[in-house]
Amino acid sequence: MMPTLIFLALFLLGLFLALRPLLGPKEPFPEPPRREELLRELEVLKEEVQNLEGEEKKLALARVVELERALEGWRPPKPRPFNPWPVALALGVVVLLGVGLWRYTLPRLPGETTVTARAEARELKALQDKAKRTGEVADLLAWGRRAYELKALDQAAEAYLEVLKKDPRNVEAVRRVGILLFMGGRPDEAEMFLEIAQHADPKAAEGWLFLGNIYFQKGQTQEAIAAWEKYLEVGGEARERVEGLIAMARAQAQGGKDGKSVYQARCAACHGAEAQGGLGPRLRGNPILKAPEAVREIVLKGRGQMPAVPLDEGELKALLDYLSSL
Numbered sequence: 051m052m053p054t055l056i057f058l059a060l061f062l063l064g065l066f067l068a069l070r071p072l073l074g075p076k077e078p079f080p081e082p083p084r085r086e087e088l089l090r091e092l093e094v095l096k097e098e099v100q101n102l103e104g105e106e107k108k109l110a111l112a113r114v115v116e117l118e119r120a121l122e123g124w125r126p127p128k129p130r131p132f133n134p135w136p137v138a139l140a141l142g143v144v145v146l147l148g149v150g151l152w153r154y155t156l157p158r159l160p161g162e163t164t165v166t167a168r169a170e171a172r173e174l175k176a177l178q179d180k181a182k183r184t185g186e187v188a189d190l191l192a193w194g195r196r197a198y199e200l201k202a203l204d205q206a207a208e209a210y211l212e213v214l215k216k217d218p219r220n221v222e223a224v225r226r227v228g229i230l231l232f233m234g235g236r237p238d239e240a241e242m243f244l245e246i247a248q249h250a251d252p253k254a255a256e257g258w259l260f261l262g263n264i265y266f267q268k269g270q271t272q273e274a275i276a277a278w279e280k281y282l283e284v285g286g287e288a289r290e291r292v293e294g295l296i297a298m299a300r301a302q303a304q305g306g307k308d309g310k311s312v313y314q315a316r317c318a319a320c321h322g323a324e325a326q327g328g329l330g331p332r333l334r335g336n337p338i339l340k341a342p343e344a345v346r347e348i349v350l351k352g353r354g355q356m357p358a359v360p361l362d363e364g365e366l367k368a369l370l371d372y373l374s375s376l
């Protein structure tokens with residue numbers, strides 16, 4: 051959508067620039083005002099000279115000569131001939147932009163997708179007709195698979211449910227119905243179907259992906275991570291995306307706070323990177339760590355040479371957990 055709009059904006063701008071010289075008459079090129087002033091002065095002087103006498107007349111005449119000399123060689127500017135090049139250049143740019151617009155954005159406009167979608171719809175219709183005619187599981191599966199690929203989810207659901215009627219133990223159908231239920235906003239039923247399917251066929255990566263999504267949506271972070279890890283284990287294709295999901299879930303499980311990094315950021319400068327002590331006393335092995343309430347008090351309020359270190363509840367909890375593990 052965005053590229054289309056940008057292209058369109060550029061196209062209109064180019065069109066405007068190309069047509070601008072043709073809109074309305076061109077202003078004549080303004081003459082330098084100095085010349086006009088000189089001309090006017092000359093006229094006035096020439097009139098006055100006739101009424102002057104003696105020394106004054108001489109001076110005025112001298113000024114007339116000076117002015118005429120200054121104006122010498124000056125001719126009123128000729129109207130400039132029409133220069134077609136800028137217009138041709140701008141029109142060329144417009145044409146190029148137009149071609150670019152047509153070439154790169156039109157395929158994404160509804161027109162072309164309907165054409166391709168029409169071919170796919172015809173193919174799907176043929177599969178559907180065949181499946182309905184024969185009622186064979188294999189034909190129903192072929193129809194369901196293609197519909198699922200083309201994201202014709204209603205048809206996919208219809209086909210796979212039909213498979214389940216004929217063969218309730220068909221794992222692909224159980225799994226796909228589970229996925230379709232999840233996509234249809236029914237996570238509880240989806241979970242049931244997917245758990246059965248993944249139990250029967252643990253090698254099916256897509257089932258683990260969706261099962262992980264369901265668990266995550268329900269707030270069962272650890273189960274979600276386990277399911278996504280299975281997805282990676284069996285060689286699911288969306289590796290990077292799922293690794294990202296796992297990292298995100300892990301961070302969320304820790305409340306986004308990691309005690310060690312809080313320590314390094316807020317305490318290590320004085321107590322040492324290994325908590326071995328420095329400006330502040332040694333903390334590793336320090337008996338005071340057995341009394342987290344006391345540590346909390348010292349951190350939040352400060353003590354003696356140690357300033358108070360303001361931390362939020364999540365950071366503080368993570369930090370205390372970390373310190374008690376030292």
Ligand code: HEC
Pocket residue numbers: 313316317318319320321329330331333336338345348349353354355356357359
């Ligand atoms: C600016 C340096 C500084 C920073 C930053 C600092 N401390 Fe301290 N800390 C000290 C000093 C100095 C003492 C000794 C205070 C005293 O008793 O006079 C101390 C004392 C303590 C004590 C008491 C130790 C004992 O044996 O009595 C604890 C526990 C402690 N700090 C934990 C922390 C933690 C946790 C952080 C990070 C959130 C932290 N400190 C950040 C300087 C610092």
